[in-house]
Amino acid sequence: MNAGCLFPVKTIQQTSLKKRLLRAIAPRLNVTTHTNHRILLNFKDDDDINGDIVRTASLKSASISSLTARSPKMEKKEQVYQYIVVMRHGDRLDNVDPLWITQSQRPWDPPLHQDGKTRAFTTGQSLRQNLGAPINRAFVSPFLRCLQTASEAVRALCTVADPNNLSSDADLSKIKVSIEIGLCEMLNRQAIRANVAPKDGDFKFNISECEAQLPTGTIDHSAERVYEKLPEWEETAPAARARYMEVVKALADKYPSENLLLVTHGEGVGSVFSAVMNGVTVYDVEYCGFTILRRCIHLGENQSFAAGELTHQSEFGIKFLAAADE
Structure with a gap:
């Protein structure tokens, strides 16, 4: 034998x-x-x-x-795991150069500092090496700092270094990227300083201009957004936190067989982490901090599926207190 x-x-x-x-x-x-x-x-x-x-x-x-x-005669079902990474943007320029807002026509929408671009790329590298599953899609807040963060992270996720060659090869067709307005910053004075917020409440986002910030060849124009327009200015903090979780669940259900990267803001990461962990209080999310969620998916015929609950797998750069610590 x-x-x-x-x-x-x-x-x-x-x-x-x-x-x-x-x-x-x-x-x-x-x-x-x-x-x-x-x-x-x-x-x-x-x-x-x-x-x-x-x-x-x-x-x-x-x-x-x-x-x-x-x-x-048996119904065909396949069990897989879906991973969802919810990540904050990198270091914003106005926090390094306070004078930047005096020279900008869009002071509410700062770009990344160079350190932020570097941090976003290295975070993408870390996810590629350690997540244990490939990212298939990325969804991004329309704010410039998130768009630039997603651009760097996606390049890193698609780059495979050749140990025999100093250069590296990036296949950007591996990941499809879309703008998701529902991942935007919490639209109130708690998150956006009153002296930089647009007086008329119009943040003047143009989707085509937003997409131009993303790597060529990655844009998926066919993806339907969960939110087609921004929330009203001065949305409440509870409403914003519910919005972030709503978007995560909606995107997960729209693409159950794919692993997702969601690039958003600190409040978005903290809200999702708190909701899944049930009872923790997040008091800080570092630049490019993230939470990794996972759920079991049973894929059936005709695009049907059954899903388990989202569970927390790991996090990086999130500072929080458990209920017993408060």
Whole structure:
């Protein structure tokens, strides 16, 4: 008997039976794994009997999420995990150069400082190396600091360094990027200083101009936005926090088979983290701080799916107090 084989080969009669059985079930085997684990399905030649090679399957795995034998009468379902990364933008220029707002026509919409661009790129690199699953889509607040953060992070997520070459290659077609207005800053004086907010409440966002800040070839114009327009100026903090969670859930349900990166603001990251953790109080989110959420998805036929609850996997740069600490 070969080590690791599913079926021992002892006699010609037994071999013939197992050969037919393997042929019957092999096309119906479906293997789904957690991204951090690897399943290897090897076929080995065991014996040559009357000119026929008997092939048996060896299944090796450190951890298996699911292994199902399907039949035509069974409903086809596949279990996968969906990852959602909710990230704050990088270092904004006006916090480094306070005089910038006196020279800008859009003082409420500062760009990133160079340190912020560097931080956004290295955060994208870290996610690519450590998330354990590829990011398929990114959704971005229309504010310039978020657009520039997403641009750097997406480039890093799509860049594969060649150890034999000093240059690196970025395949930007791997990730589709869209503007999501619902990820915008909390629109009140708590988040936007009154001396820089537009007097008429019009933040003058142009979607085409926003998209021009993103890497060429990544824009998905077909994606429908959850919010088609900005919330009214002076929205309440509870309304804004509910909005962030609403957008996360809506986008997750629209793309259940894809992993998402949502680039937003500190309040957005903190609101989502607090909602999922249930009871914690977030008092600071660092630049490019993020929370990683995960849920189990059962994909069915005709784009149907069933989803588990969003759970917290890990976070970076989020400072908070648990209920017992307050």
